[in-house]
Amino acid sequence: MNQLMARLYDNIDEAKAFALSFTNFVYDYDDVIIDDYFIIPCKHCKRMIQAKDYLAPKANCKNPCGILTTFHFGVSIELRDQLMERFEISEQDFRPIRNKRGEIVYYQITPQHTMLPLQKENDWKAAKLCPQCGSLYYKDHHYENSKGEKYYYISQQALDEMHDINVTYECFSRFYIPRFVISRRVYNFLVERYPRTHYFPFYLKETT
Ligand SMILES: [Zn+2]
Numbered sequence: 398m399n400q401l402m403a404r405l406y407d408n409i410d411e412a413k414a415f416a417l418s419f420t421n422f423v424y425d426y427d428d429v430i431i432d433d434y435f436i437i438p439c440k441h442c443k444r445m446i447q448a449k450d451y452l453a454p455k456a457n458c459k460n461p462c463g464i465l466t467t468f469h470f471g472v473s474i475e476l477r478d479q480l481m482e483r484f485e486i487s488e489q490d491f492r493p494i495r496n497k498r499g500e501i502v503y504y505q506i507t508p509q510h511t512m513l514p515l516q517k518e519n520d521w522k523a524a525k526l527c528p529q530c531g532s533l534y535y536k537d538h539h540y541e542n543s544k545g546e547k548y549y550y551i552s553q554q555a556l557d558e559m560h561d562i563n564v565t566y567e568c569f570s571r572f573y574i575p576r577f578v579i580s581r582r583v584y585n586f587l588v589e590r591y592p593r594t595h596y597f598p599f600y601l602k603e604t605t
Pocket of ligand 1: 439
């Protein structure tokens with residue numbers, strides 16, 4: 398079935414969890430500035446916190462899985478319903494995306510569950526600590542397979558306690574965005590329906 402992930406990773410069957418990496422952009426309105434969605438509570442580090450729901454025209458929401466221009470991820474209304482029906486995923490794990498008429502046209506993925514730290518497994522080093530508010534973000538270190546495709550590691554402990562949909566404990570880049578991580582069973586469901594969707598696999602790291 399020409400599944401993208403199976404072509405990029407020889408050992409994809411061994412992956413235990415997957416970070417979302419959808420590539421179809423859900424563009425918002427031309428006259429909405431990205432900064433409008435966020436507030437900046439700390440002047441020193443300028444960490445951004447999303448205060449408003451994302452806005453997008455219905456015509457831009459045709460893909461079941463998409464990436465927002467704020468680099469968060471989203472799903473169609475239908476897919477969100479299916480995920481809530483089949484998995485331990487709740488309404489709180491999404492935030493509505495509306496058009497300018499106020500109709501819900503898509504959903505942003507906002508996982509409520511935070512995973513255990515994975516700094517040791519992935520050699521994630523703190524990039525910047527704000528002396529004012531204590532906010533911290535990490536440099537995105539990753540591993541690459543022989544095809545140059547990136548992957549991460551997860552500990553058994555983090556795997557055991559993760560949910561169907563999660564954010565990493567660590568945030569990355571000056572935008573403080575975590576990785577959005579789904580369980581193996583959610584991944585199986587998604588790739589079966591959408592074989593072209595892309596993810597970054599997490600493999601188990603045996604600790605001594
Ligand atoms: Zn700060």
